[in-house]
Amino acid sequence: xxxxxxxxxxxxxxxxxxxxxxxxxxxxxxxxxxxxxxxxxxxxxxxxxxxxxxxxxxxxxxxxxxxxxxxxxxxxxxxxxxxxxxxxxxxxxxxxxxxxxxxxxxxxxxxxxxxxxxxxxxxxxxxxxxxxxxxxxxxxxxxxxxxxxxxxxxxxxxxxxxxxxxxxxxxxxxxxxxxxxxxxxxxxxxxxxxxxxxxxxxxxxxxxxxxxxxxxxxxxxxxxxxxxxxxxxxxxxxxxxxxxxxxxxxxxxxxxxxxxxxxxxxxxxxxxxxxxxxxxxxxxxxxxxxxxxxxxxxxxxxxxxxxxxxxxxxxxxxxxxxxxxxxxxxxxxxxxxxxxxxxxxxxxxxxxxxxxxxxxxxxxxxxxxxxxxxxxxxxxxxxxxxxxxxxxxxxxxxxxxxxxxxxxxxxxxxxxxxxxxxxxxxxxxxxxxxxxxxxxxxxxxxxxxxxxxxxxxxxxxxx
Amino acid sequence: xxxxxxxxxxxxxxxxxxxxxxxxxxxxxxxxxxxxxxxxxxxxxxxxxxxxxxxxxxxxxxxxxxxxxxxxxxxxxxxxxxxxxxxxxxxxxxxxxxxxxxxxxxxxxxxxxxxxxxxxxxxxxxxxxxxxxxxxxxxxxxxxxxxxxxxxxxxxxxxxxxxxxxxxxxxxxxxxxxxxxxxxxxxxxxxxxxxxxxxxxxxxxxxxxxxxxxxxxxxxxxxxxxxxxxxxxxxxxxxxxxxxxxxxxxxxxxxxxxxxxxxxxxxxxxxxxxxxxxxxxxxxxxxxxxxxxxxxxxxxxxxxxxxxxxxxxxxxxxxxxxxxxxxxxxxxxxxxxxxxxxxxxxxxxxxxxxxx
Numbered sequence: 001x002x003x004x005x006x007x008x009x010x011x012x013x014x015x016x017x018x019x020x021x022x023x024x025x026x027x028x029x030x031x032x033x034x035x036x037x038x039x040x041x042x043x044x045x046x047x048x049x050x051x052x053x054x055x056x057x058x059x060x061x062x063x064x065x066x067x068x069x070x071x072x073x074x075x076x077x078x079x080x081x082x083x084x085x086x087x088x089x090x091x092x093x094x095x096x097x098x099x100x101x102x103x104x105x106x107x108x109x110x111x112x113x114x115x116x117x118x119x120x121x122x123x124x125x126x127x128x129x130x131x132x133x134x135x136x137x138x139x140x141x142x143x144x145x146x147x148x149x150x151x152x153x154x155x156x157x158x159x160x161x162x163x164x165x166x167x168x169x170x171x172x173x174x175x176x177x178x179x180x181x182x183x184x185x186x187x188x189x190x191x192x193x194x195x196x197x198x199x200x201x202x203x204x205x206x207x208x209x210x211x212x213x214x215x216x217x218x219x220x221x222x223x224x225x226x227x228x229x230x231x232x233x234x235x236x237x238x239x240x241x242x243x244x245x246x247x248x249x250x251x252x253x254x255x256x257x258x259x260x261x262x263x264x265x266x267x268x269x270x271x272x273x274x275x276x277x278x279x280x281x282x283x284x285x286x287x288x289x290x291x292x293x294x295x296x297x298x299x300x301x302x303x304x305x306x307x308x309x310x311x312x313x314x315x316x317x318x319x320x321x322x323x324x325x326x327x328x329x330x331x332x333x334x335x336x337x338x339x340x341x342x343x344x345x346x347x348x349x350x351x352x353x354x355x356x357x358x359x360x361x362x363x364x365x366x367x368x369x370x371x372x373x374x375x376x377x378x379x380x381x382x383x384x385x386x387x388x389x390x391x392x393x394x395x396x397x398x399x400x401x402x403x404x405x406x407x408x409x410x411x412x413x414x415x416x417x418x419x420x421x422x423x424x425x426x427x428x429x430x431x432x433x434x435x436x437x438x439x440x441x442x443x444x445x446x447x448x449x450x451x452x453x454x455x456x457x458x459x460x461x462x463x
Numbered sequence: 464x465x466x467x468x469x470x471x472x473x474x475x476x477x478x479x480x481x482x483x484x485x486x487x488x489x490x491x492x493x494x495x496x497x498x499x500x501x502x503x504x505x506x507x508x509x510x511x512x513x514x515x516x517x518x519x520x521x522x523x524x525x526x527x528x529x530x531x532x533x534x535x536x537x538x539x540x541x542x543x544x545x546x547x548x549x550x551x552x553x554x555x556x557x558x559x560x561x562x563x564x565x566x567x568x569x570x571x572x573x574x575x576x577x578x579x580x581x582x583x584x585x586x587x588x589x590x591x592x593x594x595x596x597x598x599x600x601x602x603x604x605x606x607x608x609x610x611x612x613x614x615x616x617x618x619x620x621x622x623x624x625x626x627x628x629x630x631x632x633x634x635x636x637x638x639x640x641x642x643x644x645x646x647x648x649x650x651x652x653x654x655x656x657x658x659x660x661x662x663x664x665x666x667x668x669x670x671x672x673x674x675x676x677x678x679x680x681x682x683x684x685x686x687x688x689x690x691x692x693x694x695x696x697x698x699x700x701x702x703x704x705x706x707x708x709x710x711x712x713x714x715x716x717x718x719x720x721x722x723x724x725x726x727x728x729x730x731x732x733x734x735x736x737x738x739x740x741x742x743x744x745x746x747x748x749x750x751x752x753x754x755x756x757x758x759x760x761x762x763x764x765x766x767x768x769x770x771x772x773x774x775x776x777x778x779x780x781x782x783x784x785x786x787x788x789x790x791x792x793x794x795x796x797x798x799x800x801x802x803x804x805x806x807x808x809x810x811x812x813x814x815x816x817x818x819x
Binding site for chain 2: 069070071072073074077078080081084085086087088089090092100101102125127
């Protein structure tokens with residue numbers, strides 16, 4: 001298992017393994033080829049020797065006084081002695097197929113041929129030999145016909161030469177293999193150097209530095225560096241959101257809690273029951289405000305979390321609006337208040353995270369009830385390729401200054417301490433991750449409209 | 464190979480198809496042992512060979528030796544038969560009959576002897592690690608010192624041919640081997656014919672001078688010593704040199720045009736029983752101790768010393784010595800057709816007048 005993990009973890013090692021494997025195959029093929037070539041070369045060389053000796057003997061066959069005679073030339077055997085340790089056999093066959101001289105036990109070739117020369121392998125008294133038969137036609141007055149000279153020898157010198165050639169080739173192949181493996185190893189190390197550089201530069205960074213890596217990277221790992229940079233970007237924005245959230249929460253909680261403390265102290269010193277009750281009512285309103293603030297902070301944290309992680313799905317905006325209305329009505333609406341719904345007949349498909357969008361709509365409703373005057377209307381429509389969602393009330397509306405800042409955080413109407421002031425900010429954050437847009441305007445009937453628009457989901461987009 | 468045997472050899476085979484008839488001498492192990500008996504088949508006279516056996520046995524007292532001495536013709540017949548029939552006949556063969564020895568090895572009947580200390584052996588003195596030349600024996604011309612004045616002693620074959628032509632003195636006074644009866648005589652004559660064109664002219668002058676033919680080296684040496692012959696041609700040098708040391712009537716010429724050198728060779732038949740002992744013996748002969756016994760006690764020159772050992776007796780330069788290499792080319796003199804034509808031509812040329 002250690003070896004497996006080593007194989008998968010080291011690029012250089014994997015490369016060397018693959019290269020070595022291929023080289024081993026190539027080396028085997030090379031050695032086999034070298035041995036075959038060595039055999040062929042040795043056979044060719046020594047067959048010529050045999051043929052030369054046989055031709056020399058054939059030349060010395062003559063007819064003397066009506067008899068076929070052979071005057072064996074010494075030079076033929078000196079030629080054969082060039083294969084120093086090989087045993088030599090010969091046989092001369094006359095025109096009538098009778099052996100004129102030589103070794104009777106040396107077999108004739110079995111294959112028929114029309115040529116003047118046959119090279120064949122056979123056995124002399126159980127020992128394998130390579131033989132050549134050379135034919136010569138006698139055309140004398142008294143004798144005519146074919147004579148044959150067979151010369152054979154054992155194959156020690158051939159095998160020796162073939163082995164020698166193969167051994168030299170093997171040494172060369174082994175050396176080349178070793179060199180290529182070393183080069184591969186070195187080349188891998190060289191090619192992977194930029195990775196070391198990136199590693200060093202990342203290691204040398206300040207722990208809080210999440211800025212993208214800008215050093216030069218080889219083209220092959222640009223994608224990897226981009227992925228790292230993207231990841232770091234997300235991490236960076238996440239960390240920043242978290243820091244902001246913590247800072248905001250601390251800031252947000254401090255004021256109302258300080259106020260409540262002051263009011264409870266006042267209440268402790270109050271003897272007048274009438275005024276005591278008024279102070280208690282104030283404290284209760286503060287407490288409601290803090291509780292709503294908590295809810296909104298949690299809702300905001302959830303929205304922030306989901307904006308980076310939850311994939312958008314195709315959903316009907318009318319359904320989300322309806323659900324948001326129902327939830328808001330059951331949790332926060334006082335008896336007697338109502339929400340007018342104005343939905344189109346047709347499906348309004350948008351790509352969204354239904355949970356976040358529902359939160360946004362609930363915040364819009366809360367905003368309308370907190371700052372405006374009933375009756376509140378919730379309207380969904382399709383216009384110019386966008387899905388529109390609008391909430392209207394009959395309140396005085398926000399001042400010009402506040403309208404300008406609508407959506408910024410904690411712009412709170414101090415007259416209404418139970419308002420947390422985070423509502424529009426959450427809406428804006430949700431819209432950011434939905435390519436949506438927040439807007440407000442006053443209609444001619446003096447109703448204040450606050451709403452957003454989202455791009456319609458394309459036909460066939462995945463749900 | 465077709466049986467290519469001289470009449471004598473065939474007679475010998477009919478009479479004695481194995482070595483059983485040969486003179487066998489037993490040398491029991493010097494020490495009580497169960498070691499094998501090393502059977503040596505040899506053509507060397509026992510009195511000459513005995514010092515080697517003695518020295519070997521004092522070095523290896525556990526090995527018993529059975530020395531079977533025969534003539535080279537008889538041994539050749541036995542070798543051929545044993546090889547073709549794969550019969551056991553000896554553990555070590557030491558013979559001067561080169562062609563049949565080479566034939567035996569070529570047939571695959573000899574045992575490889577790699578571990579023998581043959582490293583120093585020159586290339587010509589070994590073949591296939593199976594046959595090793597132990598000695599270095601030149602073919603020489605012997606002459607009667609009293610009859611040939613020093614300024615007339617021929618230095619080479621050209622001088623000899625001129626001398627034979629110059630007068631009638633040498634008619635019937637030149638002797639050589641009868642190549643139809645002597646294996647070594649045929650072999651030297653054959654090698655002569657392949658060496659140079661002088662051979663034809665030499666044969667011619669032999670014929671004109673009614674050359675006398677003999678079967679054996681001793682006969683020629685005896686006659687040259689006592690003046691019945693003036694020249695003996697192609698005599699085996701090892702015997703001639705030994706005789707010359709004891710008999711100052713003999714002179715020796717190692718022809719300066721070329722001097723053939725042959726080697727007494729040793730091999731172990733595949734069928735041998737005491738192969739290890741046979742290897743030890745070859746090893747021993749080629750060892751420093753064996754070499755000095757060869758040279759000091761047996762009057763042979765070791766093949767390891769070669770020309771160096773003969774340089775005091777040389778007539779010409781050291782490069783006039785032509786050792787006959789152990790190669791398959793030595794199969795040619797065995798070829799029946801070759802031998803038949805060669806002897807026919809030889810007979811015609813010398814117009815044989817067989818010696819008494």
